[in-house]
Amino acid sequence: MEAIILLGGPGAGKGTLSEFLKKQTDFIHVSTGDMLRAALKSGSPVGLEAKAFMEAGALVPDSVILRIIEERISQEAASARYMFDGFPRTIDQAKGLDLLFKNKSGTVKHVFNLIVPRETLLKRLTGRRVCKSCGAVYHLINIPPKKAGVCDVDGGELYQRADDSEDTILNRLEVYEKQTAPLIEFYQKQKLLRDIAAGHSAAETGAAVLDILSA
Numbered sequence: 001m002e003a004i005i006l007l008g009g010p011g012a013g014k015g016t017l018s019e020f021l022k023k024q025t026d027f028i029h030v031s032t033g034d035m036l037r038a039a040l041k042s043g044s045p046v047g048l049e050a051k052a053f054m055e056a057g058a059l060v061p062d063s064v065i066l067r068i069i070e071e072r073i074s075q076e077a078a079s080a081r082y083m084f085d086g087f088p089r090t091i092d093q094a095k096g097l098d099l100l101f102k103n104k105s106g107t108v109k110h111v112f113n114l115i116v117p118r119e120t121l122l123k124r125l126t127g128r129r130v131c132k133s134c135g136a137v138y139h140l141i142n143i144p145p146k147k148a149g150v151c152d153v154d155g156g157e158l159y160q161r162a163d164d165s166e167d168t169i170l171n172r173l174e175v176y177e178k179q180t181a182p183l184i185e186f187y188q189k190q191k192l193l194r195d196i197a198a199g200h201s202a203a204e205t206g207a208a209v210l211d212i213l214s215a
């Protein structure tokens with residue numbers, strides 16, 4: 001049993017990278033969000049426990065997240081390889097993952113830390129535009145409308161949501177960095193951290209990760 005961990009904040013391209021790796025490798029994508037949804041649906045005891053926290057608007061505790069991960073892993077072959085996305089989020093989760101893997105003679109091989117210059121992140125994150133009438137989503141760089149400021153579908157006016165303003169985004173980036181700093185230190189100490197320059201195209205980021213995986 002093997003695992004890699006994907007670390008990347010808003011706009012770092014973690015979603016795109018995990019889609020790429022799903023196609024190019026046999027790593028099983030395990031995202032905390034998907035897993036929580038699955039656990040709720042399954043109605044398993046731990047799923048119900050998580051549900052109670054979520055319905056109360058509380059964070060799901062590390063111990064519950066870890067049991068959900070354990071349940072997920074127990075569904076696959078002992079030789080399976082996983083990529084964790086959105087997990088671990090805290091040092092306690094990281095330590096719990098270590099223990100879980102040790103008990104099953106597994107190893108965490110690499111922690112890929114997607115690094116993007118702040119200026120590039122801002123360009124990516126402030127570029128989103130939404131149609132006022134139909135809600136279609138565009139991006140000034142990635143998915144530009146045919147005519148600036150106008151929806152391709154119905155000619156509606158495109159606007160920038162308050163969530164996508166520079167101040168809000170800077171704040172989200174800061175929160176992410178603060179939350180992740182201890183994890184980065186934890187994996188650096190274990191010599192598992194692989195910094196990946198992710199400021200260019202998704203293909204380049206993917207290729208850099210594949211290089212390390214095949215080394």
Ligand SMILES: [Zn+2]
Pocket residue numbers: 131132133134135136151152153154155156
């Ligand atoms: Zn529209």
